[in-house]
Amino acid sequence: MLSVFLRRILSLLPTLLIGITLSFIIIHLAPGDPANRFLNPNQTPEMQSSIRERFGLDRSLPVQYGRWLKNVIFHLDFGYSFYSGKSSRAVIAVALKSTAILSFWALVFALIAGISLGILAALKQNRFIDYFCNNLMIFFLSIPGFWLGLMLIGIFSIQLSWLPGAHLQSLYHHQLGPGARFWDLAGHLILPVITLGLPLAATFFKYIRSNMIETLNSDYILAAKARGVNRSKILWKYALKNSLLPIISLLGIVIPALLSGAVIVEVLFALPGVGRTMVTAVYSRDYPVLMAAVTFGFIAVLLCNLLADICYRIVDPRIQHSPGEIS
Amino acid sequence: MANFQGPILDVHNLCVEYSTGSVNLFSRKRKSAVKNISFQIQTGECFAVFGESGCGKSSIINAILAFVPVTKGLIQFENQNLLHLFSSVPRWIRPQIQPVFQDFHQALNPRRQIGSLFKEIRSIYPDRPDSAELLNRVGLHCDVLHAYPHQLSGGQKQRVGLARALSTNPKMLLLDEPVTSQDLSIAAQILGLLKTLQKERKLTFLLVSHNFSILRLLADQVAIMKDGGFLEINTPGQLIANPQHDYTESILKQSGIR
Amino acid sequence: MNNLHTKSKMGGSLRAGCGILLFILLFILIGRLLTPYDHLSQNLAEALESPSRSHWLGTDHYGRDIFTRLIYGGQLTWIIAIFATLIAIVIGTLVGLFTAWWGGWFDLIVMRLVDVALAFPRIFIVLLVIGLGGSSIELLIWLLALFSWMETARIVRAEVSTHKNFAYVKAARASGLGTNRILFRHIFPNIAGPVIVSAILLITNIILVESSLSFLGLGVQPPFASWGTILNEGKIDPLGNWWISVPAGVCILVTVAGFNLIGDGLRDLFDPYRLN
Ligand SMILES: Nc1ncnc2c1ncn2[C@@H]1O[C@H](COP(=O)(O)OP(=O)(O)OP(=O)(O)O)[C@@H](O)[C@H]1O
Numbered sequence: 001m002l003s004v005f006l007r008r009i010l011s012l013l014p015t016l017l018i019g020i021t022l023s024f025i026i027i028h029l030a031p032g033d034p035a036n037r038f039l040n041p042n043q044t045p046e047m048q049s050s051i052r053e054r055f056g057l058d059r060s061l062p063v064q065y066g067r068w069l070k071n072v073i074f075h076l077d078f079g080y081s082f083y084s085g086k087s088s089r090a091v092i093a094v095a096l097k098s099t100a101i102l103s104f105w106a107l108v109f110a111l112i113a114g115i116s117l118g119i120l121a122a123l124k125q126n127r128f129i130d131y132f133c134n135n136l137m138i139f140f141l142s143i144p145g146f147w148l149g150l151m152l153i154g155i156f157s158i159q160l161s162w163l164p165g166a167h168l169q170s171l172y173h174h175q176l177g178p179g180a181r182f183w184d185l186a187g188h189l190i191l192p193v194i195t196l197g198l199p200l201a202a203t204f205f206k207y208i209r210s211n212m213i214e215t216l217n218s219d220y221i222l223a224a225k226a227r228g229v230n231r232s233k234i235l236w237k238y239a240l241k242n243s244l245l246p247i248i249s250l251l252g253i254v255i256p257a258l259l260s261g262a263v264i265v266e267v268l269f270a271l272p273g274v275g276r277t278m279v280t281a282v283y284s285r286d287y288p289v290l291m292a293a294v295t296f297g298f299i300a301v302l303l304c305n306l307l308a309d310i311c312y313r314i315v316d317p318r319i320q321h322s323p324g325e326i327s
Numbered sequence: 328m329a330n331f332q333g334p335i336l337d338v339h340n341l342c343v344e345y346s347t348g349s350v351n352l353f354s355r356k357r358k359s360a361v362k363n364i365s366f367q368i369q370t371g372e373c374f375a376v377f378g379e380s381g382c383g384k385s386s387i388i389n390a391i392l393a394f395v396p397v398t399k400g401l402i403q404f405e406n407q408n409l410l411h412l413f414s415s416v417p418r419w420i421r422p423q424i425q426p427v428f429q430d431f432h433q434a435l436n437p438r439r440q441i442g443s444l445f446k447e448i449r450s451i452y453p454d455r456p457d458s459a460e461l462l463n464r465v466g467l468h469c470d471v472l473h474a475y476p477h478q479l480s481g482g483q484k485q486r487v488g489l490a491r492a493l494s495t496n497p498k499m500l501l502l503d504e505p506v507t508s509q510d511l512s513i514a515a516q517i518l519g520l521l522k523t524l525q526k527e528r529k530l531t532f533l534l535v536s537h538n539f540s541i542l543r544l545l546a547d548q549v550a551i552m553k554d555g556g557f558l559e560i561n562t563p564g565q566l567i568a569n570p571q572h573d574y575t576e577s578i579l580k581q582s583g584i585r
Numbered sequence: 586m587n588n589l590h591t592k593s594k595m596g597g598s599l600r601a602g603c604g605i606l607l608f609i610l611l612f613i614l615i616g617r618l619l620t621p622y623d624h625l626s627q628n629l630a631e632a633l634e635s636p637s638r639s640h641w642l643g644t645d646h647y648g649r650d651i652f653t654r655l656i657y658g659g660q661l662t663w664i665i666a667i668f669a670t671l672i673a674i675v676i677g678t679l680v681g682l683f684t685a686w687w688g689g690w691f692d693l694i695v696m697r698l699v700d701v702a703l704a705f706p707r708i709f710i711v712l713l714v715i716g717l718g719g720s721s722i723e724l725l726i727w728l729l730a731l732f733s734w735m736e737t738a739r740i741v742r743a744e745v746s747t748h749k750n751f752a753y754v755k756a757a758r759a760s761g762l763g764t765n766r767i768l769f770r771h772i773f774p775n776i777a778g779p780v781i782v783s784a785i786l787l788i789t790n791i792i793l794v795e796s797s798l799s800f801l802g803l804g805v806q807p808p809f810a811s812w813g814t815i816l817n818e819g820k821i822d823p824l825g826n827w828w829i830s831v832p833a834g835v836c837i838l839v840t841v842a843g844f845n846l847i848g849d850g851l852r853d854l855f856d857p858y859r860l861n
């Protein structure tokens with residue numbers, strides 16, 4: 001078992017290497033001299049050459065590539081933010097925290113909503129509630145996240161003033177007691193979590209529903225029914241376990257979607273996360289930060305995949321590694 | 328070419344391995360399906376391979392057609408080597424060796440009319456026989472040309488498969504369980520058809536089956552196969568009368584022959 | 586009984602989806618006959634008017650007619666989505682067909698690249714490129730396409746590797762047909778179903794990503810507009826100026842829902858379990 005995990009982690013390395021290389025290539029394929037991207041037009045040639053030196057742009061491409069690899073792999077160093085002057089690693093590390101909070105709660109929300117409605121719909125297959133849930137989920141899948149967020153903000157924070165529509169915490173957050181702090185954070189999170197979580201809930205719903213229906217109609221469940229095992233036992237012991245397990249592997253696929261969705265939500269609700277940092281960096285052409293964000297996102301997805309895979313193997317040791325899964 | 332002497336197919340020390348399970352940059356698990364097999368088939372002869380399910384019979388056929396990578400060995404058709412670089416059968420030899428497959432459900436493309444199959448082959452080999460003639464030969468009406476596979480019965484599909492194989496004017500047919508999925512009366516008809524075809528066109532057969540009573544009707548030579556290797560090769564009569572291996576004896580008993 | 590129910594329902598969702606999309610298409614294709622306005626010309630005297638008889642859906646900050654802008658915005662959204670999807674599907678199908686067919690090292694390496702590409706959150710990498718290179722409609726189409734073909738490639742590859750072992754393919758190979766002929770004339774028609782389903786899923790995704798980018802001001806650039814750009818203009822006061830922000834959002838929602846309905850219907854239609 002342990003060797004399987006080790007091999008799994010080892011096979012991650014080439015993927016990582018290719019990813020980092022790819023990001024290097026993208027920067028160098030982009031039009032224009034990379035040095036110019038750090039500058040405003042009224043800098044002197046001396047300043048330009050000092051910048052070239054600092055970022056190693058005066059060396060040959062292979063040397064630059066070697067440096068890039070060394071800095072990224074050993075130091076997670078992407079250079080300094082052109083905009084704020086801070087190390088871009090630090091900028092992203094701070095932002096990563098709020099993205100993690102947001103994504104985590106959105107995932108929890110989506111799992112709870114998607115799974116419970118999915119089970120309900122599967123049990124009442126082809127009844128009104130099933131149709132209703134199905135169509136509701138198509139609605140959630142189709143609604144653009146930013147528009148949903150915009151409408152939620154409009155209704156709940158501007159019109160009704162029930163919930164804050166921006167930021168992760170109030171200005172006076174630090175003066176609050178621990179309990180009040182929690183409620184403050186929770187209040188700020190409700191709308192973003194709903195915005196980010198609903199499409200995800202719909203994905204889980206569809207998956208659980210069809211899985212559940214398939215399991216309920218499978219031979220061994222029918223056999224158990226025929227033997228007279230009682231209904232609730234069939235449901236909880238066999239069917240549910242079998243339809244829930246694959247969710248773990250679905251998580252690996254969902255994570256990139258979650259991070260992508262977080263970009264919009266963070267911008268919309270002015271949350272200080274990776275996505276908003278990225279968009280700001282795009283506006284200000286802050287390219288070390290951009291690189292750091294993309295690479296961190298990439299690594300985060302890989303790690304989540306690895307985690308999902310390991311969990312799945314622990315829960316269900318039968319599965320085999322199949323070629324062509326994310327590794 | 329017509330008066331070619333010697334064995335039409337010569338297989339020497341053939342080994343086939345499949346890579347299974349985990350395929351990644353570091354490791355490949357391999358499973359050996361055919362181990363060091365040698366045999367020769369004379370022109371006009373029917374050579375049969377008999378063995379249990381999973382012993383590697385189909386793998387031999389797939390190796391001759393270069394559908395699976397051959398790890399070791401030599402396959403010669405009329406003294407020409409079939410295992411070339413990039414492991415693909417030379418193009419001019421392909422029409423001369425034709426397979427008829429075990430699973431007739433998959434043997435025909437579900438999205439194409441039967442007629443288009445023959446049309447396509449004639450577009451590459453213009454001098455080949457007419458499709459209606461071929462279908463008549465295997466006992467089908469030419470209405471079949473406009474049918475889709477799902478509109479045909481199992482026996483009809485099998486015959487279409489046979490007609491397709493004949494449409495390139497082959498010298499040799501590789502028959503992979505040609506009648507196992509049929510009921511007995513149809514099986515008998517198809518076997519009879521194969522027999523007449525063999526006489527008519529001097530066809531050579533490589534027949535693979537796990538049913539000895541079917542083999543016996545056609546085969547001149549039978550190889551007993553177990554776990555990827557040949558135990559013995561002999562005429563069917565000799566095998567029944569005088570088996571050299573305990574396995575041969577037991578497997579023939581199982582089939583109700585002895 | 587059970588089966589009948591599902592049948593009628595799946596036909597229903599297919600029909601509903603087609604109906605919705607037809608309606609939207611009609612709207613964006615012949616809607617311009619209904620309005621006397623130009624989608625770009627500004628008229629500051631009429632800025633931010635609420636819906637009236639002369640402006641059915643009001644005007645924006647520059648006094649441009651929203652109804653007209655919705656029509657032209659829809660055209661742009663659809664064009665981008667359709668082209669990006671087509672390119673992505675073609676790339677994905679080709680990659681899937683040939684990796685499965687050739688196998689071996691080629692397959693291993695290409696699929697590893699696909700893994701890598703899938704591990705980048707799509708919008709991250711699109712943002713990176715836009716940040717480096719600026720934004721134009723052609724670039725947007727190519728970007729969306731180049732980072733969307735991977736799922737299709739995987740689906741096609743899986744399908745082809747099963748079909749490759751089917752006897753009909755072996756027979757075709759044995760009779761000497763060329764690789765391209767077998768791949769495109771024999772195998773492809775058999776796997777077209779899953780490809781179409783994945784195309785439909787892809788187009789919903791691409792519409793959403795494109796509108797997100799345009800909403801962020803990084804996609805279609807003013808004065809031109811896609812539905813996302815219009816929403817960007819309405820974000821300042823989403824409920825106060827509801828005639829800017831609501832109709833464009835509904836347009837996106839309804840279009841994507843239409844595609845999703847069709848996708849669901851088709852998936853049921855192609856589902857092998859449903860057939861027997
Ligand atoms: N594509 C493949 N990949 C991996 N292993 C394979 C593959 N094809 C066959 N095998 C294995 O090789 C062995 C021999 O298979 P083969 O199909 O030649 O058997 P067979 O004798 O034709 O059996 P049957 O009578 O059931 O058709 C089997 O154990 C099978 O599991």
Ligand SMILES: [Mg+2]
Pocket residue numbers: 384385386429503
């Ligand atoms: Mg076989």
